[in-house]
Amino acid sequence: MGQARQLAIALSLALLAPSLWAQSDVTIPAVFEEVTERARDLATKDYADNPPTLPEALREIDYDVYRTIRFRGENALWRDESLFSVQLFHPGFLYDRPVTINLVEDGEIRHLPFQKRFFSYDGDAASLAEHDLSGAGFAGFRVHYPLNRTDHHDEFLVFLGATYFRIVGRGQRYGLSARGLAIDTASPRGEEFPAFREFWLFQPEPDATTMHVVALLDSPSLSGAYHFTVTPGERVSMEVEARLFAREDVNKLGIAPLTSMFFHGSPSPRPADDFRPRAHDSDGLLMHTSAGEWIWRPLTNPRELRITRLRDESPAGFGLTQRKRDFDSYLDTALHYERRPSQWVEPLSEWGPGSVELVEIPTDSETNDNIVAYWVPEQPMTAGEERTYRYRTSTFDASLPQQSLASVVRARQGRATAPDQNEPPPRGHRQFVVDFRGGELSTLDDSHPVEAQLSASTGKVEQLRVERLPDGKTWRASFRLLPDGKTPMDLRLLLTLRGQPMTETWNYVWNPDELR
Secondary structure (H helix, E strand, O other): OOOOOOOOHHHHHHHHHHOHHHOOOOOHHHHHHHHHHHHHHHOOOOOOOOOOOOHHHHHOOOOHHHHEEEEEEOOEEOOOOOEEEEEEEEEEEOOOOOOOEEEOOOOOEEEEOOOOHEEEEEEHHHHHHOOOOOOEOOEEEEEEEEEEEEEEEEEEEEEEEOOOEEEOOOOOOOOOEOEEEEEEEOOOOOOOOEEEEEEEEEEOOOOOOOOOEEEEEOOOOEEEEEEEEEEOOOOOOOEEEEEEEEEEEEEEEEEEEEOOOOEEOOOOOOOOOOOOOOOHHHHEEEEEEOOOOOOEEEEEOOOEEEEEEEEEEOOOOEEEEOOOOOHHHHOOOOHHHOOOEEEEEEEEOOEEEEEEEEOOOOOOOOOOOOEEEEEEEEEEOOOOOEEEEEEEEEEEOOOOOOOOOOEEEEEEEEOOOOOOOOOOOOOOOOOEEEEEEOOHHHOOOOOOOOEEEEEOOOOOOEEEEEOOOOOEEEEEEEEEOOOOOOHHHHHEEEEOOOOOOOOOOEEEEEEEHHOO
16 A cells, blocks of 8 residues: 655646745645645646655565664654644655655745654664665654643554555544545455645644645546645544546545454354454444434454445445443453544535445454445546545544434344254344443333334344343344345344334344355
C-alpha cells in the first residue's frame, strides 16, 4: 500500500506559477479552491504513473531496517507553538513513493523538504546516515495533541500509505483504519488504490482545538481534492469534504471506507485454536437508515469472500464497531483489543440512493485486515463527471450517544439439540440466542408484552421465544433455524412493545457452508 508521487515535475512547476500561492493572505478556502482546480485539471489529462524516486540507499531497505529509523521528537513541527504538533514518517520499505508536504503558516505556503536531521538512524539503519538522502520526501505524517493529559502530546492521527488514515480518541489504541476513497473493492477487475500525492498542513493558532489539512488525490480513474477539519477530544471528529473528478468511468465508487480485522468471535461457528475468547478490531457493522432504523450486522471470518449490501436513500450514518470494552472479553495483555476504537460515518450532504457494502475476506491470521465497509452510490461515476461528498467521521467506544434503543450485547449459536432427543438433528439445524440490553427495554417488567419480530429470507425458523434474563435488564430472543439446503439465510430480528421497536435490528447472514 505504498504512496505514489505522481506529479513530481508538474506540481513543482505549478507552485512557481502565478496563483493563490503568491498571495500574502492564503486562507483555507483559497487553498482548497486552488487544489480543487489542480484536481479538476488533472482529470483532463492522462494518468502518469511515475516510478519511485527514492534515493538508491532507501530502495531496498526491509522492515527491520525501517523500524529503527525514528523521528526526533524535539524536531516536531509547531512544538511549543500550538496545542498540535506534527511528526513525519521516513520514506522507504513499503513507502517508496513519497508525498509532498506543504506548511501553511502566517499566510504563506512553504514546501517542507526532507532533512536527515529530523530522524535518528539507529541499529541496522545507522549506515543510512552516511548517504545523501536529499530529495527523499516523506512517507506521511502524524499529529499529536494533549489528548489524555495536559502535560503530554499523544499521537491521535496518522496519514500513511495510499489514502489511509487512522484516528484514536481518549483512552483508545489504534485498530481499524479509514481511507479517503475506495475504487472497485472486491471486484473481478481488481481493486484500484487511489493515493494522496500532496498535503497542505495549516498551523493552528496557539490555543486552537481544531486543525485543517488539505490533500490532493490522484488515481488512474479519477483525481480529487480533500479538506479535513480535525477536532480531537474524547471522540476525535473529522469533517471531510471530498471533491472528485472522474478521468474514466468508475463502476464501484466506495465513499468513506473503513478497513478492519475480524479473526474470530461470536456468533461465528468457526472454531479457533486460541486461548482468547475473541480476536478482532471490530465486531459489527452498525447502520442508521434514513427511515430511523438501527441495524446491527455481526462480522464473520468467512470460508470464502463474502459481499453483502444494505440499501438506503441518503443514510443517516454507518460505521464499524468494537462493542466489547472489557479485558475479560479478549484476555489479551499485549494487543488490548478492548481499547480499539469504533468509528462512525455521518453524511453532511445528500448522498442519494445506494448501499452500505460490507466485504468480509477469509483470513488465517489476525495480522490481515479482512473487513471493509463503505457507501456505494447507486449510479456509477462516468468520465468527465464531478461529485462532492461531505461527511463527518468520528471515533466512539461501545455505543453512540444518539442511539437510544437497546442494542445487542451477545449472540450465540449452536447445534439445535435437546436433552430428550434419541438422535441429534442434522448439524445444520441451529439454535440461536440473541440478548438485548439498554434503553427503555431495560426498564420493563416481565409483565410487559415484549415480542420478537423475526424474518428469514429462506428456510424455516421455529420455537421463537422472548424472556427477560435474571439480571432484570437483559432480554433474550431464542429460536431454531432450519436452513433450506446450502442456501444462505438473511435473518432480521428485533424486539417490540405494542408495535414500537425497543431494540436495534439484529441482521445476520447465516451460511450453512460455514460449519467446519
